[in-house]
Amino acid sequence: MVTARPAAGGGRWVEISPERLRGWLDGFYGRHDGAEEDGLVLTGASNGDTARLCPPPGLDGVTDVDALLAALPAPPRxxxxxxxxxxxxxxxxxxxxxxxxxxxxxxxxxxxxxxxxxxxxxxxxxxxxxxxxxxxxxxxxxxxxxxxxxxxxxxxxxxxxxxxxxxxxxxxxxxxxxxxxxxxxxxxxxxxxxxxxxxxxxxxxxxxxxxxxxxxxxx
Structure with a gap:
């Protein structure tokens, strides 16, 4: 399930279930004709839209998208x-x-x-x-x-x-x-x-x- 709400200072927050993240990322890349990755920040190649991913609690040491996807199936206590x-x-x-x-x-x-x-x-x-x-x-x-x-x-x-x-x-x-x-x-x-x-x-x-x-x- 995906939920969204306005973010203070601009943009919006999207909250997405871990099992849906990979599909969401594929959609972001598709909508922006690709994207550049810098750690957990994606920047759309076509228009500069950005998506900053915040790992769930307990996964604060995760620093890039691949590591986040690898960590999500076994969340910590x-x-x-x-x-x-x-x-x-x-x-x-x-x-x-x-x-x-x-x-x-x-x-x-x-x-x-x-x-x-x-x-x-x-x-x-x-x-x-x-x-x-x-x-x-x-x-x-x-x-x-x-x-x-x-x-x-x-x-x-x-x-x-x-x-x-x-x-x-x-x-x-x-x-x-x-x-x-x-x-x-x-x-x-x-x-x-x-x-x-x-x-x-x-x-x-x-x-x-x-x-x-x-x-x-x-x-």
């Missing part, structure tokens, strides 16, 4: 952290198969229509609840994900190569601020997945989405 103020979901993923996971929902008071002192009191309560949720979410991440983190108890072949995050960035940042999760924060992938409130089906969808190759097309 990754960790997933999806967080919103009302829920957290974590998983360890081999390929697109979740081997360990945990989803937890939390209750946070909504906003009040009252003003003045009452509104401030509710705001403080929500802030306190958000802090408590971040702490509980960090506990869950530590329990499920840390064994697969670098320096953890996992065998070398079972160590997660990247942490992929999704959902609410501020909530993710709050969870990863926990010092225990420093080994996971160190392998955090910069791209934040869009994700609904975490539940098992959302984790499964994110596991598939995280494996897609992102391509920045200009124009």
């Amino acid at each position: 990754i960790a997933l952290l999806l967080a919103r103020k009302g829920a957290v979901g974590v998983a360890v993923v081999d390929g697109t198969t979740i081997t360990a996971s945990k989803v937890e929902r939390f209750h946070i008071h909504g906003r009040t229509a009252a003003g003045g002192w009452s509104q401030q009191r509710y705001a403080r309560r929500r802030d306190n609840q958000a802090d408590a949720v971040a702490q509980k979410a960090a506990d869950i991440a530590a329990r499920v994900l840390l064994p697969s983190a670098p320096g953890g108890a996992a065998a070398p072949d079972d160590v997660a190569a990247a942490l992929v995050c999704g959902g609410d960035k501020s909530m993710v940042d709050a969870v990863l601020a926990d010092r225990r999760l420093a080994p996971l924060a160190a392998i955090r992938h910069p791209h934040l997945l869009e994700a609904a409130e975490p539940r098992l089906a959302v984790l499964e969808e994110a596991a598939v989405h995280a494996r897609k190759v992102r391509i920045h097309l200009v124009p």
Whole structure:
């Protein structure tokens, strides 16, 4: 499956399933009467259009198209952290198969229509609840994900190569601020997945989405 959306600063992002990448590349070469390759950047010979390929999380060491195509069939293990103020979901993923996971929902008071002192009191309560949720979410991440983190108890072949995050960035940042999760924060992938409130089906969808190759097309 291929999805596309506008890119900040121009062009558009295309996200493509690994098994479709070779066909997509053939199409790019065909539409541009060939292309020049410079690492992971393709430049159309006919009009100068460019396509910059971003390898999936865990394949950051890949530096050219041939190496990317060779690496995609055997993706490394990754960790997933999806967080919103009302829920957290974590998983360890081999390929697109979740081997360990945990989803937890939390209750946070909504906003009040009252003003003045009452509104401030509710705001403080929500802030306190958000802090408590971040702490509980960090506990869950530590329990499920840390064994697969670098320096953890996992065998070398079972160590997660990247942490992929999704959902609410501020909530993710709050969870990863926990010092225990420093080994996971160190392998955090910069791209934040869009994700609904975490539940098992959302984790499964994110596991598939995280494996897609992102391509920045200009124009």
